[in-house]
Amino acid sequence: MDAAITTPETATVPRPVRRRRRLLPRQLSGSPLALLALAIVAGWIAAAILAPLLAPYPPLAQSIAGRLQPPSGAHWLGTDPLGRDILSRIVYGARLSIPVGVVAVALAVVLGTLIGGTAGVVGGAADEAIMRGTDLMLAFPTVILALVITAALGAGIRNAIIAIMVAWWPSYARLVRGLVLALRDREYVLAARAVGGSRLRIFLRHVLPGTISPVVILSTLDVGHAILTFASLSFLGLGPPPQIPEWGSMIAAGRNYLDQWWISTFPGLAILTLVLAMNVLGDGLRDLLDPRFRSR
Amino acid sequence: MTLYRYIIRRVLMLVPMLVGITLLSFLLSHAVPADPVAANLGDQAAADPTIVAAFRHHWGLDQPLYRQYLIYLWNLVHGNMGISISTRQPVLLDLRQHLPATIEIAVAAMLLSLVTGIPLGMLAAVNRERPIDQAARVVSLVGVSTPVFWLGLVAIVVFYAHLGWAPAPGRLSPTITAPPFVTGFVLVDAILSHHWDAAADWLGHLVLPAVVLSSYSLGIVTRMMRGSMLEVLGEDYVRTARAKGVTRWAVIVRHAARNALIPVITIVGLSFGGLLSGAVVTETVFSWPGLGLYAFSSATSLDFPAIMGSGIVVAGVYVLVNLVVDVAYAFFDPRIRVA
Amino acid sequence: MLKDARPALGAASSTLTVGGAGFDIKTLDPGRELENGANNIDHATYDSLVTFEGEDLKTPKPSLATSWTVSPDGKTYTFKLRPNVKFVSGNPLTSADVKWSIDRVRYLKGNAAFLLEGLDEVTTPDPLTVVIRMTEPHPAILPILSSPVLSAIDSKLVAANGGDASPDAKTKDQAEAYLNAHSAGTGAFVLQSYTPKQEIVLVKNPNHWRGAPKIDRIVLRNVAEPAAQELMIKKGDLDVATGIGADQMRSLAGTPGVIVRTSLASTLVYVMMNQNPQVGGPFANPKVVQAVRAAIDYQGMLALAGKGALRQAGIIPNNFPGALPAAEAARTDREHAKRLLREAGLGEISGTLTFASDIVFYGIQSNLIAQKVQADLATVGIKINLNGLPYSVAIQQYRDGKNQLGIWQWAADYPDVSDYLVFVPGRTVAKRTGWMPEASPEAQQIAQLAKTTETEIDTPKRVALYQRLNRMIASYGPWAPLFQPVTPYAFRSNVHGVTFASAWMVDYYTVSKT
16 A cells, blocks of 8 residues: 555645635534544543553463453453453554554655655756656555565564655655645745745745645544554564564454454454544544635 | 647656666665575575575576676566566566456456445535535545455455355356466456356456455545535536526536546546555455565565566556556646646 | 366366465476475376375385385385386386486486485386486485476476486476476376466376376365365365365364364474574573473463374474384473573573564464464563564575574475484584584584484384484474474365375375265
């Protein structure tokens, strides 16, 4: 799966439209859907923070005698092939998935912004070269890229994050470059230049802030996607070591135990609820900040 | 610049792009601290230096890296992509056998997501902010939020094991003889040779992987359609048409929908790349013998010629689709050509 | 249902559908293959001088050779060939074909060339006699000759298609592509099509010298997921499933219409500890090695390995002569382990365990075993980091001798105990584990004993020597044998005559369907 599911390369900055004052809280509280999503995300974050208190068993405690047990009073979500409690591992899994998603996207954003911003500001041959470079990177399938990176560097959380960062920065680079190019010709920038401001100052004070909003929107949407990608990498064996509770590798562990459906089902539901909630929120956020979709 | 010159320029840039892709594939596959010997010779053989030397010589691995690369490029220009170390067939043949399979599920998934997503997006836009809009948005987001590999496993268990509606994972049943290889597309080959039962069997096998794979692009299509419909519905010419007394439905279909489709076309192109990537996992779960599966198993067995070949094809397809999309976009929006 | 394009096969045309797992097949060329999957096919399409029947891997039986004699010095074997045997092409089988086939394996220097180590010369005094002379007495050569690798190929046909058996074969031979599309043997089946990693179709050879087989057509499908194989055999979409695991076995037990069996694999699964001080670190200390052996929960391991798996005392699997009784196997004693660690005086010990994360051997996911070892060693205070790598990277590291700790398996390359001499100090597996004869006086002793053992031709003496060797390696070697796995397999109840031997899995000649 590749990055940034939304804006094409030639994203246009929202055209100035007649603005009407809109209160954030009203938009949010007016939609029960958004509230529900917010509650779910908050719930998972709380679960991640409070994991040691919430988990009934240590996530690493094995029990060969108690392996592959269906959901029961003792183990609400059953046990896995090594007898570990699935509920505990799911709760602890949130501690990994959420930060990894955020960090991976953040790193991709920073790297992409630096490179894409430079391309947009500097222009000319360097810009052309950088853009061809990003084209090249974008053309390479994420999974294969990640596979090779982890094979070369070793599996693990850090290298999985690096793999995601390496696969996704090109999308942000393109986005930021496009935004910078569009903003460069805005009236207020031209005005600032006419008045005699330095290029760097103009960039920092006028151009950069204009890029923040779309980038923030897209990156929040991408966090859910990053969590999914990280789970995919773990599923393929390219993530953290197997004993660490991680939703993707937990699903992979259940691959050979289709009759013991609980092993794969619950981690899958965990991913689904968290990512869906994040996407609903991100989607609502985008609608909110994109003037095209404001109702009259 | 004119559209014509834009196209020429982009096409010319394909060549260095493809060369760049080969270089990237080459470097990546050699960055791994192991070589094909590891995956292809047994423990005893690997302990015997003469056997290892014979293997490396046979596959050209005893040459210095830059020479290996240049030899590869030279052969590539002559249409020779080398022999796959895992299948012992020419890589080009492997690709000809595997690529159609991936295109089959990618196209089926795309069609499914368009057929479902476009009406859904229209419905959502027209009924904006009402429950149906919310529902449509959540449905589209579910597709994007579900791990494809998990969905695939669940689909197999529910629809194959318990309900018996879907056939066993694979592209054709073992009892069906595959139609003679002409294009590599089962449907086409089956029709050409009148193997109707093979076509029917293939269709049955296609359903589940296509549905699972489409879950991802369904979300994108729906949201894109909704977005651009909303934008178009707010346009002046639409309001003018309404003012003139044209009925709501006529407005939607004749004016709004058609114009709203344009950005959707671009998104189709772009998510095609995502489909190709998502195909790796889908093909693994459903034992669908496509390019994704081939690329993944070449990567794990360090089959250099196969890695390079699949890298080139996948990236090449992606780049070509991007080109078509960009040209289409430039066709519709003259501002883009200057950028 | 469409039949294939060949002439009518008769009223009840029966097709056997087999599910293979993973399709590790790289090539079907007998001279270049070594994988189980390829052996499975080549055993059906080719014949060798000798063979094994059913699941008995102890007594070689006549196949293309009707009888044989061994010279008193144990170095020369004389085989009498069966008369009137024809290849599928119609060419008659002669001793020249046998010699050509064996020489080709030798000079191709392919994956299986090591099988002919110690071969001096093959001669053919007459068209129905083959003489094989070794440089040293090597009793293992007889079971080795049963391998499909050393089967008789139609030399005239293959030479006409690029085959070469001269000393330059490794550069001159071009027959691999031909042999991947056509079988050139005397076997009960003929290769109809081979789609790499996907499917293989065999059709019966009506002129086979034993009489035509009872199955007309065999379709082997790559069904990589054991769970998918389970589903398919339940529904009858597969006749035979060879890629199921212990847990599929459990759920299939008692399913009407399905029979589940296990075949003891000639394989040892073990933990290795590198004795090279630079790589092994604290694990190069003999007391630590013993502590690790005492810390592992073997009963739990067996539960993971599934029903039918056996404890291993020493490194020779239980079905080979020289195996030790289970009573001698290492015992789990965590107090003893802790005591040994204290005596070693190295403080807190930690290490990295490398394993191939993407393989499932004998139905067990490798990372399950790794996690169990990690948890077991944690109980005595040894902290293990797990390093799961793709197979090719992990095995390269192991072969370079750089694994500090690892979980690996040794599957017998041929049905003879001498294959396990690789565990002797200085030889293949021991070398990669850093255990050389110079390491200690015991290691030196074991290396010497091995030399005596491998040339011993008297069978009872041989067995006693292997047992002694095994005992010494079990005590002083840097390995913790975990278990001997079983290969579970299943077949529909209307399929008869299914046997499963670790050498070539199912022998299709004896199979029939009602």
